[in-house]
Amino acid sequence: MSGVKKYIDQNKDRFIEELLHLLRIPSVSADKSYEKDVLDTAQAVHDYLQKAGCNKVEICKTPGYPIVFGEHIIDENLPTVLVYGHYDVQPPDPIDLWESPPFEPVIKSTDLHPDGAIFARGACDDKGQMFMHLKAFEIMMKLNSLPCNVKFMIEGEEEVGSESLDWFVKRNQDKLKNDVILISDTGMISNSQPSITTGLRGLSYVEVEVTGPNRDLHSGLYGGAVANPINVLSKMIASLHDENNHITIPGFYDKVIEATEEERNEMAKAPFSLENYKKALDIDEVYGEKGYTTNERNSIRPTLDVNGIWGGYTGEGAKTVIASKAYAKISMRLVPDQDPDEITELFKNHFEKIAPKAVKVKVNPHHGGHAYVTPIDNIGYQAANKAYTDTFGVPAIPQRSGGSIPIVALFEKELKSKTILMGFGLDSDAIHSPNEHYGVFNYLKGIETIPLFYKYYVDLFKMNPS
Known part of the structure; x- marks a missing residue:
């Protein structure tokens, strides 16, 4: 057992309980009645970054909700990874469709998550996925294996348009200077077939x-x-x-920009069952723009x-x-x-x-926000693919997402950095819906995979410093 896996095995109960603590705070940015809870969540993220080992952590004021910034600089000559995430969540409505209270997380098994899934608002989007990065950083600090510099920028307004983030990024370009941006706010094909999101819709x-x-x-x-x-x-x-x-x-x-026939053929290689798709949504037939498949309708159109x-x-x-x-x-x-x-x-x-x-x-x-595409010849993409291959046993498939993360285009414009989207959620995790959940397997597998991204990214960076 590797040092990372051993550390996860020894600390997984604590990792889960700490995430449950975050999920109990109803950080709904769209509703002013939750303002104190949103601010409490920012403080909690600050404290977890500090405990994980950052040598600088601060809660940065903005015109709206604060941004939690942390960094650990070990050598200015080494590359810097900027981790982005958000601590705010969608409103829980409609409450009566939740099988358990949205801010009282419970863990229970499902067909896709036999090892258990955490049911709560924000479990997958994005507290669970954001928190994986804090725990992965903690592991690298404890094992003295952090191979480069790291910065964290965790915001509280993603679910309402990230207006303050735009304001913050434009005023803090030196503070946020980096070589690659890493985000986990997307998903993958399945727990046996990882994928890397290479495109987002605007x-x-x-x-x-x-x-x-x-x-x-x-x-x-x-x-x-x-x-x-x-x-x-x-x-x-x-x-x-x-x-x-x-x-x-x-x-x-x-x-x-119409996708080429070659691109559409590559997309078609991803495993997909239309019957399972319809069954999962309890619909008799799919519906959409004529001339395109389901996966094309929800990603490239x-x-x-x-x-x-x-x-x-x-x-x-x-x-x-x-x-x-x-x-x-x-x-x-x-x-x-x-x-x-x-x-x-x-x-x-x-x-x-x-x-x-x-x-x-x-x-x-x-x-x-604008649409965004990451080229697969980027060393960040290659590092992510190698990391997924190590932990899942198979290479990741590049996949365009139908979702939008408007700030990704902002980052490229203002910070001149490419963003790598390493998501670990599943389409079935019901983000933005009642009964949102996130698999325990996915949470722990993300924590295991992220340190490998750092390792491979630094290796590739040294080979391709330009």
Whole structure:
């Protein structure tokens, strides 16, 4: 048994309990009522970094929630790895769909996690995956095997757009100077087949408001005589896709870089069962843009989805009302080279244009980000692949993700560094959903694999210092 595996075996109960401690703190950044909990989580991350062995740790103030920064510099001539993660989590709603309270973590077995999975909000996204890096660092410090410098930047606003991170990065470029950025906020194909995320979709997120009459109206006295904002909004949203599920916004696809046939063939090599996919989601058929496979639709193609829609009376019983207003939140996942600001503007212009004169429309942009692609000839990618190969016994498969981590493009622009996405979660881990969970196997396997990334990265860096 290697020194790393032996240390994990001797300390796994503590590693798990420390993660459970973090998960019990409801660090929901989207809801101000959780502000103290978010700040408490930042303090907890600070304390864990300090205990792990960082020679400098600080809680850095920002216009929003603080960023926890830590570093351990052993030799300025050695490369520096910057680890990014986030300590904030999604809101737990809807609470009634959770099988156990979202902030009272429990461990139980599942079909995909026979060794147990930790059920709690943030278990996989991103506290569990972020905390793997702290524990891997602790091991390297205890075993005196840290081969290079390391910095940690753990933020508290990822789930609400990372606005303060943008502010922080632009003002602290020397502080954050690095040779490669390492993030675990993505997933892999399965517990027997690791994969490395080589691409992320960008994002444009908007909220729309449709206003009809100046007050709520009686649906009997006014129904059929004035525009119903909920009816109008529903029709407008429905018109955003055609019969082939192609997005109808003029100019939306103008800058889309189409994947080559070679790229699509490489993607098709990843093991995938459409029947298992449908079974896992309890659906009879998949649905999406004509001419593309399921894995292409959710990774290399842009999308438009309604994330929430509301208006009028939704309480118990009946209330015959025509609401004055109706609302929806809409996200558009983007691919290279779509610009999120341009897409937001195209959406705004189109949505306002298709609105009937009987209503007023307001489009409020939220946050966004560019798509990102990591080349597989990058030494960071190669080091990650060697690390996965050692611990899983098979090479990792490069895979594009349908998700968005907008700050990755920011890092490349401001810090001039490539990002390596070493995720250990599974698609079935229900991130952003009720009953989010993270396998104990995945958590411990991540802690085992990460130190190997450092080893191989330094080896390759010395061979390719440029």
